Amino acid sequence: MILEFIMQSMQKFSSSPIARFDSFKTRSRRQIISLILGGVFGMVSPQAFSEPVLTLEQAEKMALVDEPGIISQQWQMQSLSDQSIADGQLMDPKLQVGLNNLPTDTFEFDQENMTQFKVGIMQQFPSGDSLNIKQQKTQKQSELFLSQISDRKLSIIKEVRLTYFEIYYWEKARKTIKQNKRFFSQLVEIVQSMFSVGRNNQQDLIRAQLELSRLDDRLVKITQKINTQRSKLSRWIGAQNSAQALTTQLPVLSIPAISDDFETLSQLFYAHPKILGIDKKLEISRKDIELVKESYKPGWALNVGYGYRDNMPNGGKRADFLSAGVTIDLPLFTANRQDKKLLAKEHSYQSLKDKRVAMLRQLVANLQQEVASEEQLQNRHQLYNNLLLPQARQQTQASLLAYQSDQGDFADVMRAYIDDLNVKLDERRIAVDHLQSKAKILYFTSSFIGPEH
Structure with a gap:
């Protein structure tokens, strides 16, 4: 479409007074326009299918296989489970x-x-039913690790997704900028050759060289970002796996419909590992209270x-x-011993109850914040696809036609082309941010919609 539009415009102007400029000027402008069109249509390169790719699902599974933190918690859980049997025995x-x-x-x-x-x-x-209560307490301490393991799995999946999406964005940004760098490198050579024979001014040459240098600087920064994010991903899946190429298309994450009602969300969060962990701590605290009461016997x-x-x-x-x-x-003198111990355990129990309420409010607030962010990012993504990307392309086309007809200058062409590049990168950034927001939402909601894997 762009090429057809340019060719029609060139035919239109061929019979106008503008077309009767000096031949070298016309040839120079057409040479630059041909390069720009070649750059526009030459940016899409076929994907090398022979290169192994790392999918998001593969990365998630790798991260959970033999994860040291999870294994450590499983050993601790088994340790307390064995200890509970010993705690139920007589001396x-x-x-x-x-x-x-x-x-x-x-x-x-x-x-x-x-x-x-x-x-x-x-x-x-021992006094009363102390042995049985102590055994139950230690068993519940063992069960506490079940919620901690579940929370760690959700956290790892979230971190892997966030890092994977971040690598995807910077890899796409590097590829796009490298394609533009080749175009600007050729453009500098053309402008420089025209400047050497007096067919262009020095300002155009400096402008093209400046944009090329800026692209070099952006590539250095992007490479640093990629290395940082791949090192971060290697913590979960290993250095060799994290160095693999990613899929060319963004993965799809589905999130459930989420109510705006605080009480409804609070009830849903009762199944979240963080709340289940506090619930288990409340059970342990109740056993502490029962143990102190047994000491009166x-x-x-x-x-x-x-x-x-x-x-x-x-x-x-x-x-x-x-x-x-x-x-x-x-146990005759209980005022300063058993009574004080009982009060201390009851205060600890009440503290955990208030902590549970605070954690529920925090989880609901964080989820609502992420839902609001996800909705705004979705709206922005639609805005870019429907308006900004087409407008950036139209601006590039208009600046090319204006330059070809000698109604615009070289700086306008460069500015339009850089704007088009920035809009494309912004659109990818918003798309990735949108997916990262979904990944954060799934950390909160996976507990009540079930695991995805």
């Missing part, structure tokens, strides 16, 4: 061995009737002993002794 019994009532005048074992060799066993029993210990006595010196038999006893704790 090991204690063995008592002693020699009682040995006379110090002769140290003869059979001299006195009360002399005995005693062996005893003592078993302690007495603990006790059972002692059983057997005393062996030797025969009398004249050969008479002596009976052995069997003894048993109970030791009981007396």
Whole structure:
């Protein structure tokens, strides 16, 4: 369309007074216009399908396979699960061995009737149902890691998506600018040759060289951005995988319909790992309160002993002794111990309840903020596709025709072409920002719409 439009305009002006300029001037302008058109239509290059590409789905799966943080949390969970079994067991019994009532005048074992060799066993029993409650508490501490693992998985998926999209944008930007750099390099050579024979002014040459230098600077900055983002992605999928080329098309992310009502969103967030984690901490805190209440009950210990006595010196038999006893704790002075412990645990429980409310408000607010941002980015993307991109192309066409008909100058052509480049890059930036906003929304909503993978 652009080429046909230019050719029609050139035929139109061929019979006008403008077309009867000096031949070198006409040839110079047509040479520049041919280069611009060649640059416009020569920017699309076929994708090298032989090069392995990294899809977003592949990156997500790689990030979750053998992830050290998740594995560490799984080991901690297993550790506490095993510990809970141990916490539900009685303490090991204690063995008592002693020699009682040995006379110090002769140290003869059979001299006195009360002399005995005693062996005893003592078993302690904690107060109330402490063992069972302690076991339940440790088991719930183990289950707490389930929500932490789920939250870590969601966070990793979000970070992988954000980084993947960021790399995609900068790779596209670099490709686009490299294509424009080739065009500007050729343009500088043409303008320089025309300037050397007096067919163009120095300002046009400096302008073309300046734009070329600016593109070089942008390429350096973009390469730095790409290296930074690929290094960031390598944390999750490894350096070799992160160095692969990405897909040529932006992935598609679907988000659910989200209500504006705060109470509705709050109820949906009850299934989010962050809220489930606080809920589990509340259960653990309730077990702490139950444990303190059990401390008001007495603990006790059972002692059983057997005393062996030797025969009398004249050969008479002596009976052995069997003894048993109970030791009981007396929690009589509870004001400054059990009472204070109970208050401390109740305060901790109330603190967690308020923390849960605060976390719900924060999650809902963050989600609503991202939803608002996503809607605005979608509107901006539509604006660019419907208006700004076509207008930038029209401006480029108009400046070319004006320059060809000697009604515009070279600076207008350069400015229009740079504006067109910037609009294209802005459109890609908004498209990527839109997807990144969706990725953030899915971090909040995946818990109540189900995992995507």
